[in-house]
Amino acid sequence: MVGARGGIGAAFVQALQADPRCATVVGLHRGTDPALDLADEASVAAAAAALAPAGRFHLLVNAAGLLHGPGFQPEKKLGDLNTAQLLATFTANAIGPALLLRHFSPLLDRQRALLAMLSAKVGSIGDNRLGGWYSYRASKAALNMLLATAAIELRRSQPQTVVVALHPGTVSTGLSAPFRGGEIGRPPDVAVAQMLATLDGLAPTDSGSFVAYDGQRLPW
Template identity: 45%
Template sequence: METALIIGASGGIGSALVRTLEKREVKVTSLSRSADGLDVTDEASVKAHLGALSGPFDLIFVATGALELNGRGPEKALKEIRPEVMLEQFRLNCMGPALVLKEAARLLPRDCRTVFAALSARVGSIGDNHLGGWYSYRTAKAALNQMIRGASIELKRTHRQSICVALHPGTVATLLTSKYAGGRESHTPDAAARDLLGVLGNLEPKDTGSFFDWSGKPVPW
């Protein structure tokens, strides 16, 4: 891997990805809302920022997303669902990566291995949902997974060696997730970055359209 584009580079995992890649002497282009004004939920913003890039990139990684929005955390019951919260979750966690991929497809090389990855979450798995709750976040991540699956099929037609995947990073010790860890073992953003890049490094074009966790194990849709 020689070139990479990290979207959401100011976040815990995004910044760790940048650090890790730069240590490996990968040429990294980073974009974020706080540093560059990129709003992945605004199509004009995505077009302007990605339209200014020429590529190609061996890796495009979308590390945006949020569990809490405007101070509102995951719902515990149906009665807590708020339409505006559900829409905001969908805009950030599904529509954002979709808009990025829409504009970024031209930045992926067509004649060699290339990877597009987006951070998903195990709670977005329909098959692995045994607890219920967290309706808006689960639904938005499930929608993201479907978008990645569909996009992988389309990309394969023009980018035969492309790999388009969703990734579950595990429980990562960041400010945004600390109160939802629930006693589960967590790992640092740097460890998560190394794990996720390790997973991507082992994937082949036949793995496109899949959902993996940080250890490389497939996650059910």
């Protein structure tokens, strides 16, 4: 579980630890041992190398992501675009996950494995009707393409691996808090239960999909 310190990530860890089918649950973030920092490829590679002796994993979920931060909020117009925000958002939402794909996919069990990364419906190009949120939308669209492309490659080398972009919906966490997330979102444990139920029902033929927490297929 990557991004285990966030609201959704921590809820994933708790849910999986309570599942009798899970023998081992590993939560990773900057403060764990091994530490994992998505902005540092050496950290990602070292974390994968440290976990490799533990054996193959059946589920890898990345719940880390960036929508806003100190000094910036999602851009509402072209005039708000700036290099620092674009780089920070793409590093967290696309480049870091790409490094996870590179270094962690070899750790997946060849008999049956799920690799899910939290994306967002606002990253759908086909569903974009409101505009705005430039760097977040674009970084999640980039993540979707990375996952769709990785699914094609892994379908050849690891045909039983399911790779999906997963939309969690609005969840009451720090990420959504500035946008009425606490009012309209679901508690993290409810959202995670829904996402795990959807993931549990996926088959290898679903690899390369963009799915919502309720199993709905979303347009790219």
